[in-house]
Amino acid sequence: MAVKPIYSVDSSALIHAWRRAYRPQNFAFVWKGFDALIAEGRLRASMEVYLELEKKDDELFAWCKERKETLFVELDDAVQASVTNIMKNHPRLVDTVKGRSAADPFVIALAETGKPQMIVLTEEKPGKVRIPDVCNARNIKWKNLADMIEDEDWKSG
Known part of the structure; x- marks a missing residue:
């Protein structure tokens, strides 16, 4: 039996889902799918994603806050070392002037250090x-939400 994939989700994927593509009132099955993945330990996010979403403090953040203990992962030494390496090799990943994309290296590092390696979900x-x-440069799989939903075979009720 194949090992089921584990995902490291980026803020962009959650924001895109909540505000644009899969609004909870119309696509409840997607959010139930997320909850099922969280329960299985197959949807994870860096605490940096939580901190990024906290700045908006909207309904999406409220959803995340309810799942803080099960969805979000604190930094460990392996992730921290990976982030350092990512930033050394890809310094333009984070826009330090505008303060954008601060969570991005953490999303990638969480995926890279996962056992098994995770797939990054990003829009x-x-x-x-x-x-x-x-x-791509680090040989880490990534996909968007639509592809993940299809791969997981989620269907509306």
Whole structure:
């Protein structure tokens, strides 16, 4: 039996799902799917994602806050070392001037240090130096939500 994938989710994926593509009032099955993945320990997020979402303090953050203990992962030495290496090799990943994308290296590092290695969930597209570009350079799988939903075979009621 194949090992089921574990995902490291980026803020962009959660924001995209909540505000644009899979609004909870119309796509409850997606949010039930997220909860099932969280319960199975297969959907994880860096605490840095939580801190990024906390800045908005909206309904999405309220949803995350209810799942803080089960969805979000505190930094450990392996993740910290991976973040240091990512930033050394991809310094433009984080926009330090505008304070954007601060969680991105943590999302990637969580995936990279996972046992087994996780798949990064992001709505970012490959570009100059974005999550997909760094994942590709480091041989880490990534996908968007629509592909994950299809792979997990989620269907509306």
